[in-house]
Amino acid sequence: MSTLLEVRGLNTVYRTTEGQIRAVDGVDLSVGRGEILGVVGESGSGKTTLATSLMRLIKPPGRILKGGEMLLDGEDLFRLPRSEMPARRGRDLALIPQSAMHALNPVIPVDKQVAEAITTHGEASRKAALRTARERLVEVGIPPERHSAYPHELSGGMRQRCVIAMAIVNEPKLVIADEPVSGLDVVVQARILRLISDLKESRSLSMMLVSHDLPTVTRVCDRIAVMYAGRIVETGEARTVFEKPLHPYTRALVEAVPRVRGPKQDLQSIPGDPPDLHHLPPGCNFEPRCPAAFADCKTVDPSLEEVEPGRKVACLLYHDDERE
């Protein structure tokens, strides 16, 4: 599989009243052509900041630090003049934002909005664009009689699906989806995920799918990257990571998955407090909450190392050389 997206050394910071926080901290990642990469992590771990950085949509007091690279099809989008980005968005890469419901224009019927997304980039006629728009809306499960509704006349999940339709309508090279199915009922979730899988097969769509929901991500993604406190702490083939998590944080995530069948268990939560980005520990960021931590973890900040082919983890448990 050839590489479509290659990100190296991405750092994004926010200035706050208490000083600067690094919400994305030295992230490297890649997405192959026709591949779906899942990014999982807890609330505040930097997933949206990562997604927004890749779209170059970070606004002050946020800032992408110099020195990072984002190669899409070999071209470094971080080096493009800012003025060229709007033409790329939607066509080269498209974002399904986390609060999809607010990505819609309240005064335009949804089919017209999706059609507009086509006509701004392409040469399609209005009529043809509207036809394509409606086909996409049906694909995401909006029945024809609701196509001319205004956003406020649709349910939350319906609005979310309209935004998904809008993002895929121009068949961009890369779709960045920030929690696209959270808040959708399972039947619709299944339908959207199936649509994503189909597009991946038929049009070799590539995608970065951001979610807090590990089972969903495992189901549709080829590979997973687990984020903690702005860093990627584990990556690997999706099912392998889910079935054999290495990093203690990933393990805790897997253990927290509740079941519908079988005996009712208590919900598991990860002990300790979420990391404080203003005061990160000197060693491993997860050390204060880690059940497997040992003395070195307090002082050594582990880097993301390959431990098996295609499998990387940032944890001293697996790094023989750093350990001594």
Added chain:
Amino acid sequence: MMMNESRSSTSSPGSGGPLLEVKDLDVCFGARGRSGEVAAVRGVSFGIAPGEILGLIGESGSGKTTVARAVMGLVRSATGSVRFEGREMLGLSERALRKVRRRLHLVFQDPYDSLHPGMRVREIVEEAMKIHRVGDRASREAAISAALEEVDLTPSSRFTGRYPHQLSGGQRQRVAVARAMVLDPALVLADEPTSMLDLSLRSGILEILKRHRDTHGTGYLFITHDLALARHLCDRVAVMLGGRLVELGPTEAVVATPLHPYTRMLLQAVEELAPPSSSRAGYPINDQAQESYATIASGLQEVAPGHYVACYEMSQPTLDRPTTEKEE
């Protein structure tokens, strides 16, 4: 056959009351010729007792949010009856509603909707207390900190000065929950309040809700698409489809013996989506089947103690209905 029509007339499903009693709620959104009339809620009845958590699940567009908004008195076209603490909510004046809303709180589905973009977190949480003249400045300040720390926004001083856009999605959702709990309402209508939270934080929030239930007897209408979550949290669940309730019962009963085909389909879908141990290919979920159930659902029948199901089979033309003659 399990379902017996003669029972339906007397039983009022889920009369958990007396905190909230919803009867024959109908909501129809305006015609205006363009996108036609939408019967968003049709003949919905249920009750919530103090300290009870009722889960409301169902497909996207089935009317869950509309039910919550109607209970809050936010939907003008709602008809039927919504009694909160014995008082009829439908048709109340805006002024009377404002008073009631201290005891009744809605957490919106999208945290952007709950949080005024121009207000800082401190003001957002304080607003309701101010409107209802709760406490003095100092005690309000303490209540704000306590509420934020309770939802894991620690230290609270870090968040009080921020605007909503300076928070992550899950942080915003937690501010909305903190704001709901700070007045100790009698009933909280929570519309997907944890959809953006990872499992770990989510279980923390659910613990908070349970704690308020235990200490203050708070009742909840908890709208969620997540059956596993509903199973952990809710005493009873109601399932909506196409504007109607199609099943209502004790959570364990509904999960163990789902009666309505739509509920069964939901459970099946959860299994297919959840822990990916089984085959990864294909999602054998039948959209057609889903639509046909929507059109034939009728009133609820009690088929086991407290477990109600819409009598979908009754309206099928091939079914003979021996009891109808006798009733007339």
